[in-house]
Amino acid sequence: DIQVTQSPSFVSASVGDRVIITCRASQDLNWRLAWYQQTSGKAPKLLIYAASKLESGVPSRFSGSGSGTDFTLTIAGLQPEDVATYYCQKANTFPFTFGGGTKVEIK
Amino acid sequence: QVQVVESGGGLVKPGGSLRLSCAVSGFTFSDYHLSWVRQAPGKGLEFVSYISSGGSTIFYADSVQGRFTISRDNAKNSLYLQMSSLRAEDTALYYCARDPQRDDGYAFDIWGQGTMVTVSS
Numbered sequence: 001d002i003q004v005t006q007s008p009s010f011v012s013a014s015v016g017d018r019v020i021i022t023c024r025a026s027q028d029l030n031w032r033l034a035w036y037q038q039t040s041g042k043a044p045k046l047l048i049y050a051a052s053k054l055e056s057g058v059p060s061r062f063s064g065s066g067s068g069t070d071f072t073l074t075i076a077g078l079q080p081e082d083v084a085t086y087y088c089q090k091a092n093t094f095p096f097t098f099g100g101g102t103k104v105e106i107k
Numbered sequence: 108q109v110q111v112v113e114s115g116g117g118l119v120k121p122g123g124s125l126r127l128s129c130a131v132s133g134f135t136f137s138d139y140h141l142s143w144v145r146q147a148p149g150k151g152l153e154f155v156s157y158i159s160s161g162g163s164t165i166f167y168a169d170s171v172q173g174r175f176t177i178s179r180d181n182a183k184n185s186l187y188l189q190m191s192s193l194r195a196e197d198t199a200l201y202y203c204a205r206d207p208q209r210d211d212g213y214a215f216d217i218w219g220q221g222t223m224v225t226v227s228s
Binding site: 031032033034036038043044045046049050053055085087089091092093094095096097098099100101 | 142144151152153154157166168169202207209211212213214215216218219220221
């Protein structure tokens, strides 16, 4: 099975900082990768699909890029409400593996 | 208004069985593929099972293959997960999630709030 590895596992940044989270797959996913945000005690929320397409209603400070095996999620200008754990998800074929998660906190 | 409500979780002994349900409203249930995703306490997300809109295509994670059965009743707008031979490592919050079926790959755009399953003696 294709493995999906996220890094870092933890990020501490100041309000307004740019935060970059990476996701690496062990095989080519083309552009088929999704990103989710999970705030404490809540269900995950889809942020980005197809590597770079912003889900409706998601603030434009979130962006995704990449293709093949290397992908990034960027938060341009961290806000207090962005404190959450972020997950990438392999979206090309079954199994729909999730990355291990990146916890983002405010410094 | 879209609503996804899971139910059926609870405390069960190892080796026992449980049936989860997911009731959906606010979109045309029969048009969409659905999945179960779980999250063990303090851990990350784990895909469990997937069923296509008509029920003809089904996937299971290796960790539950042969023990769990996914099904749906499009007339009742409901998704199910029959779990048997439960193990301590199946303890998790189980989410029902919708695949929006875009051409750009599988993803989950609508999630319920989850139902907790605890396997313990």
